[in-house]
Every structure is written in structure tokens, then in C-alpha cells.
Ligand SMILES: Nc1nc2c(ncn2[C@@H]2O[C@H](COP(=O)(O)OP(=O)(O)O)[C@@H](O)[C@H]2O)c(=O)[nH]1
């Protein structure tokens with residue numbers, strides 16, 4: 001039988017190219033921000049970070065994916081193993097919000113048990129440059145039962161709070177699982193938890 005370590009949480013970031021996924025992760029992990037980043041994410045990268053939750057150490061495996069269509073199958077293989085998916089969009093780019101909507105619908109259909117969040121990034125821009133109305137994004141989020149955040153990797157706004165919040169929500173949905181150190185099933189109360197097998 002497969003022994004599952006429920007102190008590992010997999011979080012995957014998806015979205016369009018250039019909405020700031022890599023910048024969000026670098027800000028969260030290293031408190032770094034590089035406005036001139038030229039390095040496009042190729043396929044997917046995994047980062048790890050230990051956090052404390054209820055006096056226990058939780059290892060976050062954070063998967064940064066590329067926005068290009070040609071990587072969608074690879075990205076799918078990562079988000080399928082994830083407990084939480086955050087779909088990022090750029091508040092100044094309506095097309096990126098449309099991409100987020102299509103990711104949410106796609107993942108909801110294939111994995112109804114994954115905790116989903118949407119994140120409008122680049123909130124540092126003047127509001128008159130925003131193409132995505134926060135009320136519309138919030139309505140989409142409410143209608144689709146996802147969490148909703150607005151962040152800025154540039155100004156370090158709401159990023160740690162977002163990751164802390166998704167982890168809290170995840171565990172509050174499954175207190176029974178988290179109270180045990182290890183569980184011997186990969187499907188308890190309908191929520192699938194898998195061990196990372198990279
Ligand atoms: N103004 C602003 N620019 C950002 C922010 N986050 C990322 N960027 C910029 O947007 C571009 C794409 O960011 P990147 O993290 O590579 O996006 P990714 O393709 O989703 O990983 C880069 O030039 C970043 O510096 C943000 O919060 N505010």
C-alpha cells in the first residue's frame with residue numbers, strides 16, 4: 001500500500017505567459033524582484049519551501065509553469081498531481097484573465113477536488129491601466145467556487161498572505177487528514193492527496 005505523507009503540499013501556478021508567475025514565486029521564496037527578467041520559463045520548474053502550519057512543518061512543492069500552448073500537456077501532468085492550483089492573470093491584460101477562466105474550467109472539469117484560486121497580479125499599475133474589473137474577477141471566482149487574490153510581485157503585495165491563505169483553506173477542508181501524521185490512502189473524504197514522484 002502506498003503511504004502518503006500529508007505534510008507535503010503541491011501547489012501549481014498556471015496562467016498566460018508574462019502574467020508574473022515566476023516573479024510571484026521568486027518574491028515569495030527569496031523576496032527578490034527583477035523587472036528585467038528575460039528568462040522565460042521553459043515547461044515547468046519546481047521550488048520547495050518549508051512553512052509552519054499548526055506547529056507542524058509543511059513542505060510546499062511549488063510548480064512554476066510556462067504559459068505557452070505547446071507546454072499544456074506537460075503542465076497538465078503537474079497540476080493533476082497538485083493539491084492546489086493558482087491561476088494567475090495580469091490585471092492590465094484582459095486576455096490573460098480569459099486564459100485564467102479557461103484554466104479554471106478545464107481543471108474543475110477534470111479534477112473537482114483540487115482547491116482552486118485565481119490571482120490578479122500587477123496590482124501596482126495605476127487603476128486606469130487595469131483591463132480586468134476586480135468585481136468581474138470576484139464574480140467569476142464566486143461563481144466558480146475559487147479563492148480570489150490580487151497581488152503585486154513588484155511591490156510585494158499580498159503574496160505571502162495568498163500562499164498562507166490557500167494552505168489554511170486546504171487544511172481546513174480536510175482537518176481529519178491533517179491531524180494524522182501519515183495516511184494510508186490516497187483518497188480520504190473525496191480529496192486526493194498524492195506524494196510527489198518527480
Ligand atoms: N508591474 C509589474 N510587473 C510585473 C509584476 N510581476 C511580474 N512583472 C513583470 O512581468 C514580466 C513577466 O514576468 P514573469 O514573472 O516572467 O511572468 P511569467 O511568464 O508568468 O512567469 C516581467 O517583466 C516582470 O518583471 C508585477 O507585480 N508588477
Ligand SMILES: [Mg+2]
Nearest residue numbers: 021022040041
Ligand atoms: Mg515564468
